[in-house]
Amino acid sequence: MHVMIINGSPRVKQFSNTDKILEEFTKGMCENGTTFEQYEISDRRQWDAIREAYYQNENILIALPLYVECIPGLLMEFLETLHHREDKVxxxxxxxxxxxxxIQLRCGEAYLEKLAGRLGCEYGGTLVKGDNFSIRLLGEEQRKKVTGPYENMGREFGKQGNFLSDTCRSFTGPEVFPAYVRWMLSLIFQTFAKKGFNRFAKSWGCKEPLDYKPYE
Amino acid sequence: MILIINTTTDQEISRQVRAFIQDTGKEAEIIEAGKMNIHPCAGCNHCWLKTPGVCSIKDDYEFILKKIIHADQLWVISDTAWGFLDHKGKNIYDRILPVATMYLKFSGKQMRHIMRYKQKTDIGIIYTGDGDREYLERWNKRAALNFGSRSLGAFPVETMKEAIACM
Structure with a gap:
Protein backbone atom coordinates (compact mmCIF):
# COMPACT_ATOMS: atom_id res chain seq x y z
CA MET A 1 0.00 0.00 0.00
CA HIS A 2 1.13 3.55 -0.74
CA VAL A 3 -0.34 6.38 1.35
CA MET A 4 -0.45 10.05 0.49
CA ILE A 5 -0.32 12.02 3.74
CA ILE A 6 -1.34 15.64 4.09
CA ASN A 7 -0.29 17.39 7.30
CA GLY A 8 -3.25 19.77 7.60
CA SER A 9 -1.74 21.86 10.38
CA PRO A 10 -1.36 25.58 9.69
CA ARG A 11 1.69 25.61 11.96
CA VAL A 12 5.05 25.36 10.14
CA LYS A 13 6.47 21.84 10.03
CA GLN A 14 9.28 22.58 12.48
CA PHE A 15 6.81 23.43 15.28
CA SER A 16 3.90 21.24 14.16
CA ASN A 17 2.60 18.83 16.82
CA THR A 18 0.79 16.98 14.03
CA ASP A 19 4.12 16.45 12.25
CA LYS A 20 5.67 14.95 15.39
CA ILE A 21 2.69 12.61 15.64
CA LEU A 22 3.14 11.62 12.00
CA GLU A 23 6.82 10.89 12.58
CA GLU A 24 5.90 8.13 15.04
CA PHE A 25 2.80 7.02 13.15
CA THR A 26 4.66 6.47 9.86
CA LYS A 27 7.38 4.43 11.62
CA GLY A 28 4.75 1.85 12.55
CA MET A 29 2.87 2.16 9.27
CA CYS A 30 5.93 1.36 7.14
CA GLU A 31 6.88 -1.84 9.01
CA ASN A 32 4.87 -4.06 6.65
CA GLY A 33 6.27 -2.45 3.53
CA THR A 34 3.77 0.39 3.25
CA THR A 35 5.26 3.50 1.66
CA PHE A 36 4.16 7.12 1.88
CA GLU A 37 4.67 10.64 0.64
CA GLN A 38 3.95 13.60 2.94
CA TYR A 39 2.93 17.18 2.22
CA GLU A 40 2.48 20.25 4.42
CA ILE A 41 -0.58 22.46 4.06
CA SER A 42 1.30 25.20 5.96
CA ASP A 43 3.56 25.64 2.93
CA ARG A 44 1.44 27.20 0.19
CA ARG A 45 4.21 26.54 -2.34
CA GLN A 46 3.29 22.84 -2.05
CA TRP A 47 -0.42 23.30 -2.83
CA ASP A 48 -0.14 22.53 -6.59
CA ALA A 49 1.86 19.37 -5.82
CA ILE A 50 -0.64 18.36 -3.10
CA ARG A 51 -3.57 18.72 -5.51
CA GLU A 52 -1.78 16.68 -8.15
CA ALA A 53 -0.92 13.92 -5.65
CA TYR A 54 -4.48 14.01 -4.27
CA TYR A 55 -5.91 13.11 -7.67
CA GLN A 56 -3.27 10.43 -8.36
CA ASN A 57 -3.51 8.49 -5.09
CA GLU A 58 -6.08 6.01 -3.81
CA ASN A 59 -5.16 5.99 -0.12
CA ILE A 60 -5.15 9.46 1.35
CA LEU A 61 -4.62 10.39 4.98
CA ILE A 62 -5.16 13.90 6.27
CA ALA A 63 -3.73 14.59 9.75
CA LEU A 64 -4.98 17.74 11.41
CA PRO A 65 -5.28 19.63 14.67
CA LEU A 66 -8.73 20.62 15.90
CA TYR A 67 -9.22 24.38 15.43
CA VAL A 68 -12.34 25.77 17.12
CA GLU A 69 -14.13 22.42 17.07
CA CYS A 70 -13.49 21.61 13.40
CA ILE A 71 -10.90 21.84 10.65
CA PRO A 72 -8.49 24.81 10.49
CA GLY A 73 -9.38 27.68 8.14
CA LEU A 74 -6.16 27.21 6.17
CA LEU A 75 -6.94 23.56 5.45
CA MET A 76 -10.47 24.54 4.41
CA GLU A 77 -9.00 27.10 2.02
CA PHE A 78 -7.01 24.32 0.36
CA LEU A 79 -9.95 21.90 0.28
CA GLU A 80 -12.02 24.56 -1.51
CA THR A 81 -9.65 24.16 -4.47
CA LEU A 82 -10.43 20.44 -4.87
CA HIS A 83 -13.21 18.93 -6.90
CA HIS A 84 -15.40 15.92 -6.22
CA ARG A 85 -13.71 12.59 -7.06
CA GLU A 86 -15.70 10.01 -8.94
CA ASP A 87 -13.14 7.17 -8.75
CA LYS A 88 -12.33 4.76 -5.96
CA VAL A 89 -10.37 6.52 -3.24
CA ILE A 103 -15.86 14.36 23.76
CA GLN A 104 -13.96 17.49 22.72
CA LEU A 105 -13.16 16.04 19.29
CA ARG A 106 -16.44 14.34 18.35
CA CYS A 107 -17.99 17.33 16.61
CA GLY A 108 -14.87 17.70 14.45
CA GLU A 109 -14.81 13.96 13.78
CA ALA A 110 -18.45 14.07 12.63
CA TYR A 111 -17.56 16.70 10.05
CA LEU A 112 -14.63 14.68 8.69
CA GLU A 113 -16.96 11.77 7.90
CA LYS A 114 -19.30 14.16 6.10
CA LEU A 115 -16.37 15.75 4.29
CA ALA A 116 -15.14 12.41 2.92
CA GLY A 117 -18.62 11.77 1.51
CA ARG A 118 -18.89 15.24 0.00
CA LEU A 119 -15.48 14.84 -1.66
CA GLY A 120 -16.68 11.56 -3.20
CA CYS A 121 -14.33 9.39 -1.12
CA GLU A 122 -14.83 6.22 0.89
CA TYR A 123 -14.45 7.12 4.57
CA GLY A 124 -11.57 5.24 6.19
CA GLY A 125 -12.37 6.48 9.70
CA THR A 126 -10.66 8.97 11.98
CA LEU A 127 -8.01 8.28 14.60
CA VAL A 128 -9.15 10.58 17.41
CA LYS A 129 -6.96 11.67 20.31
CA GLY A 130 -6.42 14.74 22.44
CA ASP A 131 -3.92 15.80 25.12
CA ASN A 132 -1.29 16.79 22.57
CA PHE A 133 -0.79 20.48 23.38
CA SER A 134 2.48 19.87 25.20
CA ILE A 135 4.27 18.13 22.31
CA ARG A 136 5.83 21.37 21.16
CA LEU A 137 6.84 22.40 24.66
CA LEU A 138 8.52 19.15 25.71
CA GLY A 139 12.06 17.89 25.27
CA GLU A 140 12.59 14.91 22.97
CA GLU A 141 12.42 12.22 25.65
CA GLN A 142 9.20 13.53 27.23
CA ARG A 143 7.71 14.20 23.80
CA LYS A 144 8.17 10.56 22.81
CA LYS A 145 5.92 9.56 25.72
CA VAL A 146 3.11 11.55 24.11
CA THR A 147 3.75 10.71 20.45
CA GLY A 148 5.11 7.16 20.91
CA PRO A 149 1.68 5.42 21.12
CA TYR A 150 0.93 6.63 17.58
CA GLU A 151 3.54 4.17 16.28
CA ASN A 152 1.26 1.27 17.16
CA MET A 153 -1.67 2.99 15.46
CA GLY A 154 0.52 3.36 12.36
CA ARG A 155 1.09 -0.38 12.51
CA GLU A 156 -2.69 -0.95 12.62
CA PHE A 157 -3.25 1.41 9.72
CA GLY A 158 -0.49 -0.33 7.74
CA LYS A 159 -2.32 -3.65 8.20
CA GLN A 160 -5.94 -2.53 7.81
CA GLY A 161 -5.66 0.51 5.55
CA ASN A 162 -8.20 2.33 7.74
CA PHE A 163 -9.03 3.36 11.33
CA LEU A 164 -12.22 1.34 11.65
CA SER A 165 -10.89 -1.35 14.03
CA ASP A 166 -11.78 -1.42 17.73
CA THR A 167 -8.09 -0.92 18.56
CA CYS A 168 -8.10 2.40 16.71
CA ARG A 169 -11.45 3.45 18.18
CA SER A 170 -10.29 2.79 21.74
CA PHE A 171 -7.10 4.85 21.19
CA THR A 172 -9.07 7.99 22.04
CA GLY A 173 -9.17 7.21 25.77
CA PRO A 174 -11.91 8.49 28.09
CA GLU A 175 -14.76 10.57 26.66
CA VAL A 176 -14.82 12.56 29.91
CA PHE A 177 -12.74 12.19 33.05
CA PRO A 178 -14.34 10.75 36.20
CA ALA A 179 -15.27 13.31 38.88
CA TYR A 180 -12.26 12.57 41.11
CA VAL A 181 -9.85 13.07 38.20
CA ARG A 182 -11.55 16.37 37.29
CA TRP A 183 -11.21 17.51 40.91
CA MET A 184 -7.52 16.60 40.94
CA LEU A 185 -6.86 18.24 37.57
CA SER A 186 -8.67 21.40 38.71
CA LEU A 187 -6.21 21.65 41.58
CA ILE A 188 -3.29 21.11 39.21
CA PHE A 189 -4.65 23.77 36.81
CA GLN A 190 -4.70 26.33 39.63
CA THR A 191 -1.22 25.49 40.91
CA PHE A 192 1.44 23.54 38.99
CA ALA A 193 0.01 24.04 35.51
CA LYS A 194 -0.36 27.78 36.07
CA LYS A 195 3.23 28.05 37.27
CA GLY A 196 4.41 25.91 34.36
CA PHE A 197 2.63 28.11 31.80
CA ASN A 198 4.02 31.26 33.44
CA ARG A 199 7.52 29.84 33.42
CA PHE A 200 7.22 28.79 29.81
CA ALA A 201 5.85 32.20 28.79
CA LYS A 202 8.84 33.86 30.45
CA SER A 203 11.17 31.68 28.41
CA TRP A 204 9.39 32.98 25.28
CA GLY A 205 10.07 36.55 26.38
CA CYS A 206 6.54 37.29 27.61
CA LYS A 207 6.47 40.54 29.60
CA GLU A 208 2.80 40.63 30.66
CA PRO A 209 0.74 38.37 32.94
CA LEU A 210 -0.96 35.65 30.92
CA ASP A 211 -4.42 37.02 31.79
CA TYR A 212 -3.46 40.52 30.58
CA LYS A 213 -6.33 42.42 28.90
CA PRO A 214 -4.81 44.57 26.15
CA TYR A 215 -8.09 45.87 24.70
CA GLU A 216 -10.05 46.71 27.84
CA MET B 1 -24.16 45.76 20.85
CA ILE B 2 -24.88 43.44 17.91
CA LEU B 3 -21.86 42.92 15.64
CA ILE B 4 -22.36 41.43 12.19
CA ILE B 5 -19.37 40.43 10.08
CA ASN B 6 -20.09 39.77 6.43
CA THR B 7 -17.24 37.60 5.11
CA THR B 8 -18.90 37.23 1.70
CA THR B 9 -18.41 39.81 -1.03
CA ASP B 10 -22.19 40.09 -1.50
CA GLN B 11 -23.06 43.40 0.13
CA GLU B 12 -26.70 42.95 -0.88
CA ILE B 13 -26.97 40.51 2.06
CA SER B 14 -25.79 43.25 4.43
CA ARG B 15 -28.28 45.69 2.91
CA GLN B 16 -31.15 43.27 3.52
CA VAL B 17 -29.99 42.48 7.05
CA ARG B 18 -29.68 46.20 7.83
CA ALA B 19 -33.20 46.85 6.50
CA PHE B 20 -34.74 44.04 8.58
CA ILE B 21 -32.88 45.13 11.72
CA GLN B 22 -34.05 48.72 11.28
CA ASP B 23 -37.64 47.42 11.24
CA THR B 24 -37.07 45.88 14.68
CA GLY B 25 -35.59 49.08 16.12
CA LYS B 26 -32.42 47.28 17.25
CA GLU B 27 -28.94 48.63 16.69
CA ALA B 28 -26.23 46.70 14.93
CA GLU B 29 -22.86 47.34 13.37
CA ILE B 30 -22.14 45.56 10.10
CA ILE B 31 -18.53 45.08 8.99
CA GLU B 32 -17.82 44.21 5.37
CA ALA B 33 -14.95 41.73 5.73
CA GLY B 34 -15.28 39.99 2.36
CA LYS B 35 -12.36 41.89 0.90
CA MET B 36 -10.46 42.53 4.11
CA ASN B 37 -6.95 41.23 4.59
CA ILE B 38 -7.58 38.46 7.15
CA HIS B 39 -5.11 35.59 7.35
CA PRO B 40 -5.81 32.16 8.81
CA CYS B 41 -4.71 31.40 12.37
CA ALA B 42 -1.17 29.99 12.22
CA GLY B 43 -1.37 28.25 15.59
CA CYS B 44 1.72 30.03 16.94
CA ASN B 45 0.22 30.33 20.47
CA HIS B 46 1.80 33.78 20.91
CA CYS B 47 -1.61 35.18 21.95
CA TRP B 48 -1.52 32.81 24.94
CA LEU B 49 2.16 32.58 25.84
CA LYS B 50 4.18 35.46 24.38
CA THR B 51 1.98 38.53 23.89
CA PRO B 52 -1.14 37.63 25.94
CA GLY B 53 -4.33 38.71 24.22
CA VAL B 54 -2.55 40.04 21.13
CA CYS B 55 -2.37 38.10 17.85
CA SER B 56 1.03 37.94 16.18
CA ILE B 57 -0.56 38.34 12.73
CA LYS B 58 -0.83 42.03 11.92
CA ASP B 59 -3.77 42.34 9.54
CA ASP B 60 -7.38 43.60 9.53
CA TYR B 61 -8.52 41.10 12.14
CA GLU B 62 -7.24 43.17 15.07
CA PHE B 63 -9.91 45.78 14.27
CA ILE B 64 -12.56 43.01 14.36
CA LEU B 65 -11.24 41.43 17.56
CA LYS B 66 -11.45 44.76 19.39
CA LYS B 67 -15.12 44.97 18.36
CA ILE B 68 -15.92 41.37 19.32
CA ILE B 69 -14.75 41.73 22.92
CA HIS B 70 -17.32 44.49 23.46
CA ALA B 71 -20.20 42.83 21.56
CA ASP B 72 -23.19 41.09 23.13
CA GLN B 73 -23.76 39.17 19.92
CA LEU B 74 -21.52 38.24 17.01
CA TRP B 75 -23.13 37.13 13.74
CA VAL B 76 -20.92 35.81 10.96
CA ILE B 77 -22.32 35.90 7.44
CA SER B 78 -20.40 33.30 5.48
CA ASP B 79 -20.31 31.39 2.23
CA THR B 80 -20.06 27.62 2.62
CA ALA B 81 -17.82 24.93 1.15
CA TRP B 82 -18.22 21.15 1.43
CA GLY B 83 -21.23 21.74 3.70
CA PHE B 84 -19.32 23.84 6.25
CA LEU B 85 -18.26 27.48 6.60
CA ASP B 86 -15.80 28.46 3.90
CA HIS B 87 -12.31 29.50 4.97
CA LYS B 88 -13.19 33.18 5.28
CA GLY B 89 -15.99 32.42 7.73
CA LYS B 90 -13.91 29.86 9.65
CA ASN B 91 -10.98 32.25 9.93
CA ILE B 92 -13.17 34.70 11.89
CA TYR B 93 -13.71 31.95 14.47
CA ASP B 94 -10.16 30.52 14.43
CA ARG B 95 -8.64 33.94 15.09
CA ILE B 96 -10.72 34.35 18.27
CA LEU B 97 -8.08 32.58 20.39
CA PRO B 98 -6.79 35.81 22.04
CA VAL B 99 -10.12 36.14 23.94
CA ALA B 100 -9.12 33.04 25.91
CA THR B 101 -6.11 32.71 28.21
CA MET B 102 -3.70 29.81 28.46
CA TYR B 103 -5.13 28.97 31.89
CA LEU B 104 -7.49 26.01 32.18
CA LYS B 105 -10.54 25.07 34.21
CA PHE B 106 -13.37 22.57 34.08
CA SER B 107 -16.67 23.84 32.76
CA GLY B 108 -19.15 21.10 33.63
CA LYS B 109 -17.38 17.89 32.68
CA GLN B 110 -15.09 19.41 30.05
CA MET B 111 -11.77 21.25 30.12
CA ARG B 112 -11.94 24.82 28.87
CA HIS B 113 -9.67 27.83 28.77
CA ILE B 114 -10.39 30.64 31.22
CA MET B 115 -11.74 33.63 29.30
CA ARG B 116 -9.68 36.82 29.20
CA TYR B 117 -12.59 39.28 29.34
CA LYS B 118 -15.84 39.38 31.31
CA GLN B 119 -17.94 40.13 28.23
CA LYS B 120 -19.85 37.10 26.96
CA THR B 121 -20.46 37.28 23.22
CA ASP B 122 -23.19 34.98 21.94
CA ILE B 123 -22.62 33.77 18.38
CA GLY B 124 -24.75 33.03 15.33
CA ILE B 125 -24.26 32.17 11.66
CA ILE B 126 -26.05 33.29 8.51
CA TYR B 127 -24.81 31.27 5.55
CA THR B 128 -25.14 31.05 1.79
CA GLY B 129 -24.92 27.97 -0.42
CA ASP B 130 -25.20 24.28 0.31
CA GLY B 131 -24.45 24.33 4.04
CA ASP B 132 -25.33 21.36 6.23
CA ARG B 133 -27.66 23.20 8.61
CA GLU B 134 -27.94 20.43 11.16
CA TYR B 135 -24.17 20.17 11.39
CA LEU B 136 -23.62 23.94 11.43
CA GLU B 137 -26.05 24.25 14.36
CA ARG B 138 -24.24 21.48 16.22
CA TRP B 139 -20.86 23.04 15.46
CA ASN B 140 -21.91 26.55 16.46
CA LYS B 141 -23.02 25.25 19.85
CA ARG B 142 -19.55 23.80 20.35
CA ALA B 143 -17.90 26.93 18.99
CA ALA B 144 -19.78 29.02 21.58
CA LEU B 145 -17.85 27.16 24.31
CA ASN B 146 -14.77 28.95 22.98
CA PHE B 147 -16.45 32.29 23.65
CA GLY B 148 -17.78 31.17 27.05
CA SER B 149 -21.20 31.96 25.62
CA ARG B 150 -24.17 30.38 23.86
CA SER B 151 -25.16 29.68 20.28
CA LEU B 152 -27.83 31.76 18.57
CA GLY B 153 -28.16 29.22 15.75
CA ALA B 154 -27.24 28.79 12.10
CA PHE B 155 -29.56 30.16 9.43
CA PRO B 156 -29.55 29.89 5.63
CA VAL B 157 -29.51 33.38 4.14
CA GLU B 158 -33.01 32.81 2.74
CA THR B 159 -34.28 32.61 6.34
CA MET B 160 -32.38 35.64 7.65
CA LYS B 161 -35.58 36.99 9.18
CA GLU B 162 -35.46 34.11 11.65
CA ALA B 163 -31.88 35.05 12.54
CA ILE B 164 -32.85 38.68 13.03
CA ALA B 165 -35.68 37.61 15.34
CA CYS B 166 -32.95 36.08 17.57
CA MET B 167 -31.01 39.35 17.73
Missing part, protein backbone atom coordinates in the same frame (compact mmCIF):
# COMPACT_ATOMS: atom_id res chain seq x y z
CA UNK A 90 -10.20 6.06 0.51
CA UNK A 91 -9.85 9.10 2.75
CA UNK A 92 -8.86 8.67 6.41
CA UNK A 93 -8.01 11.21 9.08
CA UNK A 94 -5.91 11.69 12.20
CA UNK A 95 -7.61 14.31 14.38
CA UNK A 96 -5.65 15.61 17.36
CA UNK A 97 -6.24 18.36 19.90
CA UNK A 98 -4.93 20.02 23.03
CA UNK A 99 -7.90 19.22 25.24
CA UNK A 100 -7.62 15.67 26.48
CA UNK A 101 -11.13 14.22 26.52
CA UNK A 102 -12.62 12.37 23.55
Missing amino acids: RLSFILQSGFAEG
